[in-house]
Amino acid sequence: MDYATLIFAAELIGVSVFAITGALAAQGKRMDILGVVVLGIVTALGGGSIRDITLNAYPIGWVINNTYLWTAIISAVVAFIVCRYFLYPRRTMLVLDAAGLSLFAILGAEKAMSLGVGSVIVVMMACITGCAGGMIRDILVRERPLILHKEGELYATCAILGAIFYVVFYDLIEDRLLAISSMLLIFMTRLMAIFGNLCLPEFI
Amino acid sequence: MDYATLIFAAELIGVSVFAITGALAAQGKRMDILGVVVLGIVTALGGGSIRDITLNAYPIGWVINNTYLWTAIISAVVAFIVCRYFLYPRRTMLVLDAAGLSLFAILGAEKAMSLGVGSVIVVMMACITGCAGGMIRDILVRERPLILHKEGELYATCAILGAIFYVVFYDLIEDRLLAISSMLLIFMTRLMAIFGNLCLPEFI
Amino acid sequence: MDYATLIFAAELIGVSVFAITGALAAQGKRMDILGVVVLGIVTALGGGSIRDITLNAYPIGWVINNTYLWTAIISAVVAFIVCRYFLYPRRTMLVLDAAGLSLFAILGAEKAMSLGVGSVIVVMMACITGCAGGMIRDILVRERPLILHKEGELYATCAILGAIFYVVFYDLIEDRLLAISSMLLIFMTRLMAIFGNLCLPEFI
Numbered sequence: 001m002d003y004a005t006l007i008f009a010a011e012l013i014g015v016s017v018f019a020i021t022g023a024l025a026a027q028g029k030r031m032d033i034l035g036v037v038v039l040g041i042v043t044a045l046g047g048g049s050i051r052d053i054t055l056n057a058y059p060i061g062w063v064i065n066n067t068y069l070w071t072a073i074i075s076a077v078v079a080f081i082v083c084r085y086f087l088y089p090r091r092t093m094l095v096l097d098a099a100g101l102s103l104f105a106i107l108g109a110e111k112a113m114s115l116g117v118g119s120v121i122v123v124m125m126a127c128i129t130g131c132a133g134g135m136i137r138d139i140l141v142r143e144r145p146l147i148l149h150k151e152g153e154l155y156a157t158c159a160i161l162g163a164i165f166y167v168v169f170y171d172l173i174e175d176r177l178l179a180i181s182s183m184l185l186i187f188m189t190r191l192m193a194i195f196g197n198l199c200l201p202e203f204i
Numbered sequence: 205m206d207y208a209t210l211i212f213a214a215e216l217i218g219v220s221v222f223a224i225t226g227a228l229a230a231q232g233k234r235m236d237i238l239g240v241v242v243l244g245i246v247t248a249l250g251g252g253s254i255r256d257i258t259l260n261a262y263p264i265g266w267v268i269n270n271t272y273l274w275t276a277i278i279s280a281v282v283a284f285i286v287c288r289y290f291l292y293p294r295r296t297m298l299v300l301d302a303a304g305l306s307l308f309a310i311l312g313a314e315k316a317m318s319l320g321v322g323s324v325i326v327v328m329m330a331c332i333t334g335c336a337g338g339m340i341r342d343i344l345v346r347e348r349p350l351i352l353h354k355e356g357e358l359y360a361t362c363a364i365l366g367a368i369f370y371v372v373f374y375d376l377i378e379d380r381l382l383a384i385s386s387m388l389l390i391f392m393t394r395l396m397a398i399f400g401n402l403c404l405p406e407f408i
Numbered sequence: 409m410d411y412a413t414l415i416f417a418a419e420l421i422g423v424s425v426f427a428i429t430g431a432l433a434a435q436g437k438r439m440d441i442l443g444v445v446v447l448g449i450v451t452a453l454g455g456g457s458i459r460d461i462t463l464n465a466y467p468i469g470w471v472i473n474n475t476y477l478w479t480a481i482i483s484a485v486v487a488f489i490v491c492r493y494f495l496y497p498r499r500t501m502l503v504l505d506a507a508g509l510s511l512f513a514i515l516g517a518e519k520a521m522s523l524g525v526g527s528v529i530v531v532m533m534a535c536i537t538g539c540a541g542g543m544i545r546d547i548l549v550r551e552r553p554l555i556l557h558k559e560g561e562l563y564a565t566c567a568i569l570g571a572i573f574y575v576v577f578y579d580l581i582e583d584r585l586l587a588i589s590s591m592l593l594i595f596m597t598r599l600m601a602i603f604g605n606l607c608l609p610e611f612i
Binding site for chain 3: 053056117118121135139142147148
C-alpha cells in the first residue's frame with residue numbers, strides 16, 4: 001500500500017467517524033433519518049468544503065469522487081440503526097474522532113501550504129478543516145458550538161498546535177515524516193486533553 | 205412561449221414563493237421590514253447559491269440577472285404589507301411552495317448533471333437547491349431547521365425521490381419529458397405528504 | 409500618504425473594530441480565548457469573504473495578505489485581556505463601529521461595481537460586506553441576529569442608504585469624492601440612529 005492509498009483510506013475513516021459524531025448529535029432532538037444523514041454529511045464534509053471554497057481550490061474533493069459522500073451517508077445510517085440497539089462506545093469514538101481531527105487538520109495544512117498562502121492562513125485552514133464541520137453541526141442542532149466553549153476540553157487548540165508545528169518545521173523535515181509527526185502531535189495532545197480534562201481559560 | 209422562457213417564468217414564481225415563506229417566518233419574531241426582506245432573499249436564493257459555489261458553477265444566476273433579486277425583494281415586501289391586513293392563505297402557499305420545491309430541485313439536478321458529477325452528488329445538489337434556503341431561514345429566525353425534524357411532513361425526501369428518478373432515467377427519457385415528469389413526481393409526493401401527513405421514522 | 413495606503417490603513421482599523429465587537433459578543437457566554445478569537449475573525453472577515461465568494465472575486469483579500477488575519481487575531485486577544493481589567497468604552501466603540509460599517513459597505517460597493525454587476529446587486533454586496541460578519545457572530549453566540557430585529561437601531565439600513573447614494577451618483581461624481589461622501593452619509597445616519605434611537609417599523 002503506497003502513501004496516497006494510505007492517505008485516502010485514512011481520509012475515509014475520518015469522514016466516517018465525523019459522520020457518526022454528526023449522526024449522534026441528533027440524539028434526543030426528535031430528528032428523522034434524513035436529518036441524521038444531513039448532519040452526518042455536514043459534519044464530515046463541511047470543514048474541507050469551507051477550506052476549498054475560501055482558498056478557491058476547486059474542484060472540492062467530494063464533488064468529483066462519490067466515495068466520500070457515500071461513506072458519510074452510510075456511516076450516518078449505520079449509526080442511526082445501531083444506536084437503537086447497542087450502547088454507544090463513547091471512549092472508542094473519542095479516540096477515533098481525535099484521529100480524524102489530526103488527519104483532517106494536517107491534510108488541510110498541506111493543501112493550504114501547497115497553494116502558497118501565508119503561515120497564519122495555513123494554521124487557520126488546518127483549524128477550519130478539522131473543526132468547522134462540527135461547528136455547523138452544533139448550529140443545526142441548536143447547541144452551543146462546542147469548540148468555542150470552556151466546557152469542551154482542548155479541541156481546536158490541538159489542531160492549531162499541530163499546524164504551528166507543521167509550519168515551523170516545514171523546511172527542516174521531510175514531507176511525509178513532517179505530516180505524520182504533526183498528526184501524532186495533535187492526536188497525543190487531544191488524548192491528553194480528553195483524559196486529563198485540559199481546558200483554556202474562560203472569558204468573563 | 206418556448207421552453208427557456210417557460211423555465212425562466214417558473215423560476216421567478218419559485219423565487220417569489222420561497223421569498224414569501226421566508227418573509228412569513230418572521231411573524232411573531234419582532235423583526236423590522238429589512239429583516240423580513242433579508243429572510244426572503246436568503247430563503248429564495250440561498251439554495252441555488254450554495255449549489256453553484258460548491259460546484260464552482262460561476263457566475264451565480266442571480267448575480268448576473270437583477271430580476272431574481274428584485275422578485276425576491278418585492279415578494280417579501282408585499283408579504284410584509286399584505287399580512288397586516290389579510291388572512292394568510294396557508295393551503296395555497298403550501299401548494300405553491302411544493303411547486304417551487306419541485307422546480308428548484310430538478311433545475312438543480314439538471315445543472316449538476318450538466319457538469320458531469322456523480323449520481324449521488326446530483327441527488328444531493330437537487331436537495332440543496334430545494335431545501336438549503338429554508339434551512340438558513342430557520343437558523344436565522346432561531347427555529348429548529350424544519351426539514352431535519354419529525355414534525356415536518358416529508359419535504360427533502362420528496363426532492364430526493366424526484367432526483368433519484370431523474371438520475372435513473374436520464375439515459376432513457378428525453379430531456380424535457382424527464383425534467384417535467386421528475387418535477388411532477390416531487391410535486392405529487394409532496395402534496396400527498398402534506399394532505400396525508402406522511403413522516404419519516406424518528407431518531408431516538 | 410496616497411489614497412491606496414489610506415484605504416489600507418482604514419481597512420485595518422475596520423477589521424480591528426469589528427474583531428473587537430466580535431470578541432465582546434463572547435461576554436457572559438463562558439467562552440475560552442480561542443472562541444473569542446474565532447468570533448473576532450468571523451465578525452471582521454466574514455462579510456468580505458461572503459461577498460468575494462458570491463461574486464467569484466478570488467483571491468479573497470485576507471487569504472493573500474496575512475496582515476488582515478493578524479489584525480483580527482491581535483485585536484480579539486487584546487479585547488479579551490483588556491475587558492478583564494478595564495471598563496468597556498461603549499460609546500467610543502459604537503462610533504468606531506459606525507466608521508467600520510461605512511468603510512466596509514462602500515469598499516464592498518466599489519468592488520461589486522468594478523465587476524460590472526447590476527445596481528441592486530451592488531447595494532446588496534455593500535450590505536453583505538458591512539453586516540454579514542455580525543450576523544454570523546450573532547448565530548455563533550446564539551443571540552437573535554441583531555440587524556434583523558426591531559430592537560437594533562438602524563444599521564444595515566444606513567449601509568443600504570449609502571450604497572444607493574453611491575450607485576445613483578456613480579456617473580456624476582469623481583470616484584474618490586463619491587466614495588468618501590457615501591461613507592460619510594452612512595457614518596452620519598448611523599450616528600443619528602444611535603443617538604436618536606431611530607428604528608424601522610416592526611413586523612407583526
